[in-house]
Amino acid sequence: MPDDKAGPPSRLVVEFRWLAAAGAIISLALAATLVVTTRSNGSDVLATIALALAILAFVVQLIVFIVQTTAASQQMLQSAAAVRPDGDGAESDR
Numbered sequence: 001m002p003d004d005k006a007g008p009p010s011r012l013v014v015e016f017r018w019l020a021a022a023g024a025i026i027s028l029a030l031a032a033t034l035v036v037t038t039r040s041n042g043s044d045v046l047a048t049i050a051l052a053l054a055i056l057a058f059v060v061q062l063i064v065f066i067v068q069t070t071a072a073s074q075q076m077l078q079s080a081a082a083v084r085p086d087g088d089g090a091e092s093d094r
Contacts, residue, residue, distance in 0.1 A: 010072065019066070023059055030055055 031052065038048050 019022070019063070023063065027059065 034048055034052055037043060038045070
């Protein structure tokens with residue numbers, strides 16, 4: 001018979017230093033692309049700076065989203081463990 005019990009939720013665990021390194025590499029690649037594009041096409045400098053700031057803001061939003069999602073997931077797991085009737089949470093004392 002199949003087991004109806006659900007296992008622990010799967011989580012993606014990424015160390016912060018790897019995330020920061022990947023962000024730095026992507027930022028450098030994007031900056032190099034902007035420099036090459038500006039030099040070869042003669043683009044407007046102000047538009048290039050605005051594009052660079054927009055890309056930077058997007059990367060920061062992604063990092064904040066990852067951190068908030070991780071924190072919410074950990075809080076959900078902690079609250080589920082506290083409410084479990086057979087667990088050692090506060091609700092099991094009643």
